Amino acid sequence: MIKIESRLEEFAKLYECEFTKEKYVVDGAYLGSKTPITIMKFRLEHNETIIYANYEFGHQHLAKFNFDLNPTREIPEFIISTKYHFSRLFGLNKEIWKIKSQDQFTIASLKDYLNKSGMTDLSKKVAFIPTITGKYQNGIFNCETVFHLGFDDKEESFKPNMDFQKILVDKLKEKYCS
Numbered sequence: 613m614i615k616i617e618s619r620l621e622e623f624a625k626l627y628e629c630e631f632t633k634e635k636y637v638v639d640g641a642y643l644g645s646k647t648p649i650t651i652m653k654f655r656l657e658h659n660e661t662i663i664y665a666n667y668e669f670g671h672q673h674l675a676k677f678n679f680d681l682n683p684t685r686e687i688p689e690f691i692i693s694t695k696y697h698f699s700r701l702f703g704l705n706k707e708i709w710k711i712k713s714q715d716q717f718t719i720a721s722l723k724d725y726l727n728k729s730g731m732t733d734l735s736k737k738v739a740f741i742p743t744i745t746g747k748y749q750n751g752i753f754n755c756e757t758v759f760h761l762g763f764d765d766k767e768e769s770f771k772p773n774m775d776f777q778k779i780l781v782d783k784l785k786e787k788y789c790s
Contacts, residue, residue, distance in 0.1 A: 730772030
């Protein structure tokens with residue numbers, strides 16, 4: 613765990629993120645047991661947009677990246693997930709990503725951003741199975757990436773995820789917020 617925490621702290625410095633770490637202990641699943649929890653929070657200002665990232669170890673083992681935009685034109689909503697490992701192994705279509713959107717250009721662009729950021733490479737190497745949603749909530753466009761940290765070298769997921777968020781912020785702002 614120390615290696616994971618120190619590597620994530622290195623990424624916080626590399627990306628010049630505001631960084632906090634919280635540690636505490638909660639009651640475990642069994643009588644008298646305790647579960648240590650570590651939550652690492654990152655805040656990055658990029659292109660006048662705040663990108664948040666949280667890594668939670670100990671209870672849920674989840675990571676989450678998110679940002680909000682207030683566009684001047686409507687951004688097509690989308691959902692990105694990975695295809696099941698079994699179907700990727702034995703299916704004819706070796707595509708990793710399953711992208712749903714009403715706009716075909718958005719689908720093609722998102723595939724490109726996933727490749728450029730390193731998310732596709734990460735999904736090929738480890739059991740990295742994110743769900744990425746872009747949708748409106750109360751008139752604000754919210755993009756959220758959530759994934760379980762049940763894979764080796766989980767700390768290495770930070771860089772491709774943060775790069776994906778930065779690319780997405782740049783491209784969405786360029787097209788829909790100017």
